[in-house]
Amino acid sequence: MTVDDLTDVTVIDPGLPRIAYEHADSPDEAHRLIAAARQQGPIAAGPHGLEVLTYDAVRTVLRDNRFEIPEGFGLAAQGVTSGDLWDIVITSLLSLNGEQHHRQRRLVAKAFTPTAAGRLRGACADVISVLVSTVADLGHCDAVADISRRYPVPIICELLGTRRQDWDLLSAWADDIFKMFDWNVVEDGPDIVAAWRALEAYLDAMVADRRGSLTEDLLSDLMRAEFDGDRLTHQELLTLAATLLMAGTDTTRNQLAAAIEVFCDHPDQWALLATHPELAPNAVEEAMRFSPVIFTTVRVAVEDVDIDGYTVPAGAMVLANTASANRDPATHCDPERFDITRDDAHAMLTFGGGVHYCLGSHLARIELAEALAIMAQRMPDLRRDGPAVWKPITGITGPARLPIAFSRTG
Numbered sequence: 001m002t003v004d005d006l007t008d009v010t011v012i013d014p015g016l017p018r019i020a021y022e023h024a025d026s027p028d029e030a031h032r033l034i035a036a037a038r039q040q041g042p043i044a045a046g047p048h049g050l051e052v053l054t055y056d057a058v059r060t061v062l063r064d065n066r067f068e069i070p071e072g073f074g075l076a077a078q079g080v081t082s083g084d085l086w087d088i089v090i091t092s093l094l095s096l097n098g099e100q101h102h103r104q105r106r107l108v109a110k111a112f113t114p115t116a117a118g119r120l121r122g123a124c125a126d127v128i129s130v131l132v133s134t135v136a137d138l139g140h141c142d143a144v145a146d147i148s149r150r151y152p153v154p155i156i157c158e159l160l161g162t163r164r165q166d167w168d169l170l171s172a173w174a175d176d177i178f179k180m181f182d183w184n185v186v187e188d189g190p191d192i193v194a195a196w197r198a199l200e201a202y203l204d205a206m207v208a209d210r211r212g213s214l215t216e217d218l219l220s221d222l223m224r225a226e227f228d229g230d231r232l233t234h235q236e237l238l239t240l241a242a243t244l245l246m247a248g249t250d251t252t253r254n255q256l257a258a259a260i261e262v263f264c265d266h267p268d269q270w271a272l273l274a275t276h277p278e279l280a281p282n283a284v285e286e287a288m289r290f291s292p293v294i295f296t297t298v299r300v301a302v303e304d305v306d307i308d309g310y311t312v313p314a315g316a317m318v319l320a321n322t323a324s325a326n327r328d329p330a331t332h333c334d335p336e337r338f339d340i341t342r343d344d345a346h347a348m349l350t351f352g353g354g355v356h357y358c359l360g361s362h363l364a365r366i367e368l369a370e371a372l373a374i375m376a377q378r379m380p381d382l383r384r385d386g387p388a389v390w391k392p393i394t395g396i397t398g399p400a401r402l403p404i405a406f407s408r409t410g
Contacts, residue, residue, distance in 0.1 A: 013045070013310070016041070016043060016044055016045040016050075016310075017037050017040040017041060017044045017045070018037075018044065018045050018046075019033065019034065019037040019044040019045065019046045019051055019053075020033070020046065020047055021033040021034055021295075021393060022047065022183075022392060022393050022394050023392070023393075024393055026390060027258075027291060027390060027393065027397070030295070030323075030393045031323065031327065034053065034295075034321065034323065034324045034327075035324075035327065037051075037053060037324075038053040038054060038324050038328065041053075041308075042054040042056075042057040042307065042308045042310075043057065043307060043308070043310050043312075046319060048074070048077055048183065048298075048317060048319060049077070049298075049316060049317030049318060049319060050312060050316055050317065050318045050319065051296065051318075051319045051320075051321045051324075052307060052318060052319070052320055052321060053321050053324040053325070053328075054308075054324070054325065054328050054330065055325040055326075055328040055330060055331040055332075055346060055349070056308075056330075056331070057307050057308055057325075058320045058321060058322055058324070058325035058349055059325070059349065059353060060307060061299055061307070061318055061320040062297070062299075062320055062322075062349065062352055062353030062354045062356070063353050063354035064305065064354075065354075065355075066301060066302055066303050066305050067299040067300065067301055067302070067305070067318060068097040068098075068299060068300055068302055069094070069095055069096070069097055069298070069299065069300075069356065070298060070299070070300040070317065071090055071095070072086055072089050072090050072095065073089055073092075073094065073095045073180070073181070073298065074181070074183070074185075074298050075089055075180075075185060077317060078183060078185050078186060079186065080185055080186065080189070083189075084189075084193045085180070085185065085189045085192055085193050088180075088192075088193065088196050088239075089180060091235075091236075091239050092239060092243050093105070093239075093240055093243050093244075093359075094243060094247070094356075101355065101356070102355070103230065104232070104236065104240060105355075105359065107222075107225040107230065107231070107232055108221075108222060108225055108240065108244075108359070109359075110221070110225075111218055111221045111222070111225075112359050112360060112362060112363070113362070114362045116362075117360075117362035117363040117365075117366050118362075118366065120155060120158065120159060120363060120366065120367075121366050121370060123154075123155055123158050124155055124366060124367050124370035124371065125370050125374060127151060127154050127155055128147075128151060128370060128371045128374050128375065129374055129378075131146065131147050131150055131151060132147070132374060132375060132378050132379060134146065135147070136378060136379070136408065136409050137408055138408070139405060139406060139407065139408040140385050140403070140404065140405040140406070141403075141404060142401060142402060142403055142404075143257055143260045143261075143399070143402040143403075143404045144257050144399050144400060144401055144402050145401075147256070147257075147260075147371075147375075148253045148254070148256040148257035148260065148399075148402075149171070149253050149257075150253075151252070151253055151256060151367070151371060152248060152249050152252040152253050152256075152367055153167045153168075153170060153171045153174075153249055153253075154167055155248075155363075155367060156245055156248040156249055157170060157245075158217075159217065159218045159248070159363070160217060160218045160219050160241065160244070160245055161206070161210075161215060161217025161218065161219050161220065162202075162206070166202070169202075170199070170202075170245065170249070171249065172195075173195040173196075173198060173199045173246075174245075174246050174249040174250050175195075175250070176188075176191045176192055176194070176195035177192055177195045177196055177199070177242075177246045178246060178250040178395065178396055179191065179192050179395070180192050181394075181395035181396055182392070182394050182395035183394050183395070196242065199242050199245070199246075200238050200239075200242060203219070203238050203241050203242060203245075204238060206219055207219065207223065207234070207237060207238070210223060218241070218244070219241055222237055222240060222241055223237065244359070244360065247358075247359075247360060248360050248363065248364070250396050251293065251294065251364065251396055252364050252367050252368065253398075254293040254391075254396055254397065254398025254399075255287070255288060255292070255293045255364070255368060255398065256367075256368055256371055256372075257398050257399040257402055258287070258291045258292070258293050258398050258399060259283075259284070259287035259288075259291065259368065259372060260375070260382070260402060260404065261291065261384075261388055261399055261402055262287055262290055262291045262338055263287075263372075263376075263382055264382055264383055264384045264404060265338075265384075266338050267381070267382065267383065269283075269338060269339070269340050270376055270380075270382045271376075271380070272340065272341070273340060273372060273373065273376040274376040274377050274380060277373040277376070277377065279340050279341065280369035280370070280372050280373040281365065281369050282340050282341065282342065283340040283369070283372050283373075284365050284368040284369050284372065285342075285345070285348055286338060286339060286340045286342055286345070287338075287340075287368070287372075288326075288348050288350040288351075288368075289326040289327075289332075289345065289348035289350065290326070290327075290338045292322065292323050292326065292348075292350040293396055293397050293398040294322065294323075294350060294395075294396055294397075295321060295322065295323040295324075295393060295394075295397070296319040296320060296321050296322065296323070297319070297320050297322060297352055297356075298317065298318070298319055298320075299317075299318045299319075299320060300315065300316065300317055300318065301313065301314050301315065301316050301318060302314060320349075322348075322349040322350055322352070323350075325349050326348050326349060326350065331346045332345055332346060333345075351364075378409055379404075379406040379407075379409070380406060380407045380409065381405075381406050381407040382404060382405075382406045383404065383405050383406070384402075384403065384404060384405070385403040385404050385405035386403035387403075388401065388402045388403075389401040389402075
């Protein structure tokens with residue numbers, strides 16, 4: 001679908017500014033196109049529906065219960081409303097609303113507290129230290145292939161309790177499964193379903209092995225989870241574990257690579273982080289504000305909703321453009337400046353908001369902060385060593401290739 005296909009005036013007001021950035025050559029170009037649309041108003045007509053662009057409007061869509069995750073996430077908009085892929089997506093926590101969503105989050109919330117995530121801080125430091133050590137003597141590497149892609153899988157696998165020898169297998173499944181968030185699911189559907197079924201079978205075997213001998217890992221915690229006598233069913237357990245495993249893999253490795261690229265272009269900030277590693281949490285917030293790997297999240301209006309004088313009609317697909325909100329000059333001072341010492345920033349919205357706020361945000365922040373702090377100290381004078389290649393600006397994006405150079409430290 002293209003912008004020109006938006007002809008239903010009952011949903012898309014023809015007077016709205018048009019916005020299209022999915023085929024931008026770089027994230028910088030995408031941000032420029034988004035900023036130009038935002039200057040014209042808080043809402044624009046995009047290729048997949050309405051896009052809200054200002055910080056306040058995006059925050060409203062994320063937090064107002066009159067907007068829900070559409071059934072099947074974005075599948076229906078691509079003509080997929082039945083079949084194996086549909087059945088998988090509509091049962092995922094990422095696609096649930098109301099009491100179904102609240103129930104599952106309530107059952108697993110204890111496993112994702114700041115304290116629980118903090119227990120993995122040492123594992124994060126260990127994994128990134130090993131990865132950095134493999135390239136430290138070289139003075140150059142591909143930040144994606146050699147570091148970011150390999151980083152979160154061991155951590156998530158340790159969290160879940162999987163076998164180390166299966167890390168590469170799980171990583172490959174994650175690649176295919178996360179194609180469900182792109183706008184090409186008709187073509188990718190068979191690969192997504194095959195990877196999901198393989199992962200379910202893998203987790204099913206793990207659950208059988210845990211019966212009667214629970215351990216200290218997330219899968220065992222999910223099996224123990226109970227609230228007022230309520231427990232997860234076996235299928236819910238498998239689906240939730242698979243969702244959490246995948247969600248904790250692809251987003252973090254792409255966001256780390258995106259952050260590294262930003263620091264390549266801001267060497268003063270990299271040097272500052274190396275000198276002051278306590279700034280790492282700030283660096284994560286700023287990197288995710290400035291260069292997010294998720295630009296939008298989709299909602300549907302369940303009734304007519306007024307946003308800044310525009311009535312979003314019931315049933316309308318709405319994309320909350322969090323990347324735009326994070327650079328809204330109305331709420332961020334000099335939003336085009338990358339500054340890890342910011343103390344005046346509004347909360348960045350890359351993790352979403354409201355009842356669907358990212359369940360794994362605490363762990364993701366710890367993973368990114370540990371990685372950036374250790375890399376800044378052990379990989380000084382960070383710089384580009386060739387052109388970066390980005391994935392399409394849809395679904396979960398990020399650098400596909402990022403050659404970097406740095407001073408060798410041994």
